Amino acid sequence: MEKRNQTVAVVGAGDFIGSAIAEKFASEGFTVFAGRRDGTKLAALADRVTAGGGRLEARSLDARVEDSINAFLQEAEAHAPLAGCIFNVGANVNFPVVETTERVFRKVWEMACYGGFLTGREAARLMLPRKEGFIFFTGATASLRGGVGYAAFSSAKFGLRAVAQSMARELGPHHIHVAHLIIDSGVDTAWVRQRIADREGAEALEKLDPGRLMRPAAVAEAYWSLFQQPEDAWSFEHEIRPFAERW
Amino acid sequence: MEKRNQTVAVVGAGDFIGSAIAEKFASEGFTVFAGRRDGTKLAALADRVTAGGGRLEARSLDARVEDSINAFLQEAEAHAPLAGCIFNVGANVNFPVVETTERVFRKVWEMACYGGFLTGREAARLMLPRKEGFIFFTGATASLRGGVGYAAFSSAKFGLRAVAQSMARELGPHHIHVAHLIIDSGVDTAWVRQRIADREGAEALEKLDPGRLMRPAAVAEAYWSLFQQPEDAWSFEHEIRPFAERW
Amino acid sequence: MEKRNQTVAVVGAGDFIGSAIAEKFASEGFTVFAGRRDGTKLAALADRVTAGGGRLEARSLDARVEDSINAFLQEAEAHAPLAGCIFNVGANVNFPVVETTERVFRKVWEMACYGGFLTGREAARLMLPRKEGFIFFTGATASLRGGVGYAAFSSAKFGLRAVAQSMARELGPHHIHVAHLIIDSGVDTAWVRQRIADREGAEALEKLDPGRLMRPAAVAEAYWSLFQQPEDAWSFEHEIRPFAERW
Amino acid sequence: MEKRNQTVAVVGAGDFIGSAIAEKFASEGFTVFAGRRDGTKLAALADRVTAGGGRLEARSLDARVEDSINAFLQEAEAHAPLAGCIFNVGANVNFPVVETTERVFRKVWEMACYGGFLTGREAARLMLPRKEGFIFFTGATASLRGGVGYAAFSSAKFGLRAVAQSMARELGPHHIHVAHLIIDSGVDTAWVRQRIADREGAEALEKLDPGRLMRPAAVAEAYWSLFQQPEDAWSFEHEIRPFAERW
Numbered sequence: 001m002e003k004r005n006q007t008v009a010v011v012g013a014g015d016f017i018g019s020a021i022a023e024k025f026a027s028e029g030f031t032v033f034a035g036r037r038d039g040t041k042l043a044a045l046a047d048r049v050t051a052g053g054g055r056l057e058a059r060s061l062d063a064r065v066e067d068s069i070n071a072f073l074q075e076a077e078a079h080a081p082l083a084g085c086i087f088n089v090g091a092n093v094n095f096p097v098v099e100t101t102e103r104v105f106r107k108v109w110e111m112a113c114y115g116g117f118l119t120g121r122e123a124a125r126l127m128l129p130r131k132e133g134f135i136f137f138t139g140a141t142a143s144l145r146g147g148v149g150y151a152a153f154s155s156a157k158f159g160l161r162a163v164a165q166s167m168a169r170e171l172g173p174h175h176i177h178v179a180h181l182i183i184d185s186g187v188d189t190a191w192v193r194q195r196i197a198d199r200e201g202a203e204a205l206e207k208l209d210p211g212r213l214m215r216p217a218a219v220a221e222a223y224w225s226l227f228q229q230p231e232d233a234w235s236f237e238h239e240i241r242p243f244a245e246r247w
Numbered sequence: 248m249e250k251r252n253q254t255v256a257v258v259g260a261g262d263f264i265g266s267a268i269a270e271k272f273a274s275e276g277f278t279v280f281a282g283r284r285d286g287t288k289l290a291a292l293a294d295r296v297t298a299g300g301g302r303l304e305a306r307s308l309d310a311r312v313e314d315s316i317n318a319f320l321q322e323a324e325a326h327a328p329l330a331g332c333i334f335n336v337g338a339n340v341n342f343p344v345v346e347t348t349e350r351v352f353r354k355v356w357e358m359a360c361y362g363g364f365l366t367g368r369e370a371a372r373l374m375l376p377r378k379e380g381f382i383f384f385t386g387a388t389a390s391l392r393g394g395v396g397y398a399a400f401s402s403a404k405f406g407l408r409a410v411a412q413s414m415a416r417e418l419g420p421h422h423i424h425v426a427h428l429i430i431d432s433g434v435d436t437a438w439v440r441q442r443i444a445d446r447e448g449a450e451a452l453e454k455l456d457p458g459r460l461m462r463p464a465a466v467a468e469a470y471w472s473l474f475q476q477p478e479d480a481w482s483f484e485h486e487i488r489p490f491a492e493r494w
Numbered sequence: 495m496e497k498r499n500q501t502v503a504v505v506g507a508g509d510f511i512g513s514a515i516a517e518k519f520a521s522e523g524f525t526v527f528a529g530r531r532d533g534t535k536l537a538a539l540a541d542r543v544t545a546g547g548g549r550l551e552a553r554s555l556d557a558r559v560e561d562s563i564n565a566f567l568q569e570a571e572a573h574a575p576l577a578g579c580i581f582n583v584g585a586n587v588n589f590p591v592v593e594t595t596e597r598v599f600r601k602v603w604e605m606a607c608y609g610g611f612l613t614g615r616e617a618a619r620l621m622l623p624r625k626e627g628f629i630f631f632t633g634a635t636a637s638l639r640g641g642v643g644y645a646a647f648s649s650a651k652f653g654l655r656a657v658a659q660s661m662a663r664e665l666g667p668h669h670i671h672v673a674h675l676i677i678d679s680g681v682d683t684a685w686v687r688q689r690i691a692d693r694e695g696a697e698a699l700e701k702l703d704p705g706r707l708m709r710p711a712a713v714a715e716a717y718w719s720l721f722q723q724p725e726d727a728w729s730f731e732h733e734i735r736p737f738a739e740r741w
Numbered sequence: 742m743e744k745r746n747q748t749v750a751v752v753g754a755g756d757f758i759g760s761a762i763a764e765k766f767a768s769e770g771f772t773v774f775a776g777r778r779d780g781t782k783l784a785a786l787a788d789r790v791t792a793g794g795g796r797l798e799a800r801s802l803d804a805r806v807e808d809s810i811n812a813f814l815q816e817a818e819a820h821a822p823l824a825g826c827i828f829n830v831g832a833n834v835n836f837p838v839v840e841t842t843e844r845v846f847r848k849v850w851e852m853a854c855y856g857g858f859l860t861g862r863e864a865a866r867l868m869l870p871r872k873e874g875f876i877f878f879t880g881a882t883a884s885l886r887g888g889v890g891y892a893a894f895s896s897a898k899f900g901l902r903a904v905a906q907s908m909a910r911e912l913g914p915h916h917i918h919v920a921h922l923i924i925d926s927g928v929d930t931a932w933v934r935q936r937i938a939d940r941e942g943a944e945a946l947e948k949l950d951p952g953r954l955m956r957p958a959a960v961a962e963a964y965w966s967l968f969q970q971p972e973d974a975w976s977f978e979h980e981i982r983p984f985a986e987r988w
Contacts, residue, residue, distance in 0.1 A: 066349050102313050106361065109361070109406070113402065114349075114352065114353065121347065151410050155406040156406065159409075161405060162401040162404070162406075163398050165401070169395045169987075170396070172986070173952070211914070218974035221970075225969070229981070230959050232954070233983070235980055236982075240974040240976055243914065243975055245913070247910070416740075419737045424737070468727065472722075478737045479707070479736040480709075482732065483741075484733060490669055492666070494730075560843050590911060592865050594858075594862065596855075599858055603854075607896060611841075611843075611896065612843060615841065645908060646858075648903040649901070652900050652902060653903075656883075656895040656898070656899035657895075660838055660892035660895055661838050661892060663888060664837060664892075
């Protein structure tokens with residue numbers, strides 16, 4: 001692995017998608033700054049990356065707090081120039097709209113949208129003087145469709161998509177690549193498997209159709225392919241789904 | 248004018264669009280409950296409506312405060328069954344994303360999206376037992392497009408659209424008509440005229456092209472036409488623009 | 495009924511939707527020119543309209559033939575100025591793409607898209623000198639979504655929507671209102687009822703859920719509401735569906 | 742270069758985009774079957790590919806003729822299993838709708854939409870028994886937007902997109918990857934350069950902004966990245982534009 005003197009920040013480095021993204025960029029020579037609410041949960045990830053010859057710095061951060069995001073990205077930048085930033089905080093909930101509390105609605109927005117705005121803005125401030133960098137956001141089916149029970153979640157995801165679009169239009173001419181990855185399926189995480197078990201019974205997990213869930217590593221590959229695009233052929237919106245997904 | 252024993256609530260009854268909506272529904276016999284931050288500013292509207300033989304109750308309300316919205320709608324319902332509710336709070340701002348403060352981003356969202364969620368949810372709670380009613384939301388070009396300088400505004404408007412979509416899918420089968428009106432142009436308000444004068448000079452106002460701005464009364468007519476739709480042919484999204492608009 | 499010295503042309507005046515549109519505009523005082531492949535099938539419609547005090551001219555036409563469309567619209571114009579034109583030719587088929595013959599693909603396109611282009615263009619040529627008129631097109635769910643089995647039909651409907659969009663952008667500034675009505679549900683026609691019986695059994699028709707099918711008259715009302723829009727608040731796309739439709 | 746015992750067919754192998762795609766897939770070891778109206782114009786391309794150690798078969802074909810497409814793909818398949826097929830026939834024209842002849846409208850559709858249907862269907866028939874392969878279609882800004890003057894072109898491109906969508910939904914579960922690449926900018930071709938010179942003067946070409954035109958090779962890279970996607974993370978729609986494009 002060729003080391004690069006550049007950092008990549010992953011905001012929302014959960015056990016599955018976020019970790020896979022962090023591992024991918026670390027395996028390509030970047031020093032990855034990985035942040036999540038409780039940074040101590042990143043120990044296993046850090047060990048895997050280090051064992052593979054990569055470099056990863058684990059941090060606790062709260063993406064809903066301006067100073068926390070700011071400090072996290074500033075530290076990455078101080079370590080080595082921030083090449084890119086990926087915002088991957090999730091907040092998937094489902095409630096009938098009349099049972100959605102104002103607390104849930106606000107919290108989901110703060111995590112999935114407001115945190116994305118803060119992250120994108122702070123990253124842009126670091127990248128603009130260099131006229132270089134990428135800022136990627138993780139979207140979902142709910143980014144495009146307000147389905148039954150998704151008033152809170154889709155509202156936040158729609159809002160995040162708007163932030164990403166405005167940023168792409170403003171920052172593209174400054175050579176900063178802003179993209180929005182729409183994962184239009186379930187991803188193979190513990191949480192999704194649990195939800196399938198709850199809804200369809202434990203045996204549904206045993207005979208899970210191939211082509212139903214996306215591997216976290218496939219999400220990481222999608223981000224990597226966005227990173228590799230030449231600047232005369234950038235994608236803003238990038239949708240991915242398994243071959244057998246119904247859409 | 249035939250009086251109806253029903254109320255219609257207008258949340259965000261500003262001097263132009265909101266007032267025009269209130270006047271229209273009052274002229275059709277509804278008792279209109281009109282709310283805005285400073286309810287005393289509704290005196291002239293109330294006088295016009297009363298002079299025309301209609302009924303309008305002016306109230307101060309803060310759409311960002313659950314109790315305030317709740318009290319407003321409860322009072323309308325206590326007066327006579329709430330036939331419908333129109334959420335018309337605007338919050339149009341334009342800043343480069345890196346100059347958008349967290350305070351602006353949050354405030355625009357609270358006004359244009361969060362307030363819409365609270366309003367829609369509270370209205371739905373009143374209407375669901377009767378399986379009847381309408382809940383309409385005012386959208387804008389920025390509801391569909393995150394343009395340069397609109398990170399805050401379009402994020403809030405995208406978010407509001409998602410709330411409206413989820414509500415439409417959940418409440419339609421209960422005979423509650425949820426719609427999202429997209430005004431895809433400038434509207435002829437003092438604020439828009441000032442913005443034109445600032446950008447293009449005062450003379451631009453004098454020779455304003457016909458077909459550039461939409462009359463507030465035309466917005467009110469659009470809402471009225473949505474109200475009149477038979478329930479086997481409801482629109483969710485309803486876009487309107489002047490004949491000469493470029494889009 | 496107040497008579498108007500204006501004609502409205504309905505291209506594709508089938509037994510259900512097209513007839514309902516023709517009746518509505520005739521009932522509002524327009525002389526309606528109604529065209530379909532076999533104009534003799536319009537006798538009952540013509541009788542109903544005449545009995546109601548309206549005026550309707552029935553013609554045979556082939557919307558896929560330039561001269562046929564041209565002659566039809568010229569005759570309407572010669573009778574009285576052509577106020578509007580509604581293109582309502584359907585061609586709904588469903589085949590797996592690999593079983594879709596080139597003949598089916600071409601024929602569906604000629605009926606549903608090419609005929610719409612010819613109709614819209616000829617109508618526009620008549621209306622442009624007067625800078626007045628409306629041109630409406632009937633769309634469907636398949637106008638926005640290429641679903642399984644709909645390669646031919648959705649291709650034609652997508653293509654028709656593009657024609658309508660280009661026309662709306664070109665002709666709007668000339669005060670010609672072009673709109674595209676998306677019927678996002680089944681309509682209560684003999685053909686749809688037969689399809690339900692074939693797929694779900696005859697008993698499914700007896701216990702048909704209210705809110706599943708749209709009445710043809712509701713489509714006609716939707717077109718009428720488009721016609722009534724003031725020119726500072728025109729819709730281009732107008733979607734309608736029954737309250738209980740899943741979408 | 743590692744040789745593969747597989748063919749890739751490029752339908753519409755013009756001097757710029759189509760040739761770049763052919764070269765890319767040839768450079769990756771596929772035997773490329775390249776077809777265009779006049780196959781003799783492919784001599785230079787064939788020489789370049791051969792000089793680089795690749796394999797390319799040049800053919801004359803008319804994508805609007807079922808037998809021609811069929812023979813072309815059958816021959817590729819007979820040479821070696823058809824791994825993929827890329828439909829890249831363009832037909833960009835711009836006329837006001839009222840000046841668009843029925844001949845132009847039909848011809849543009851036959852080239853850009855009908856030919857795509859034939860190509861996709863014939864490729865699918867070859868790939869379905871193996872449950873493997875890819876079918877890609879070149880789209881444009883006009884695939885999503887019916888702009889002024891684009892009634893014919895956007896109608897065809899919308900129609901092609903619908904074909905691609907239906908195919909993706911039908912064939913995905915059979916492990917055939919169908920994708921639609923939207924090139925949302927001008928591409929650096931002789932034709933586009935001429936159009937710029939015509940509209941903006943010859944000097945506009947000399948000081949062409951970087952970030953205005955996309956290189957044909959970048960389109961080829963985009964197709965290659967689609968080909969490389971793992972089957973649990975396929976894109977259907979894939980949009981690309983230069984960093985400075987306004988959209």
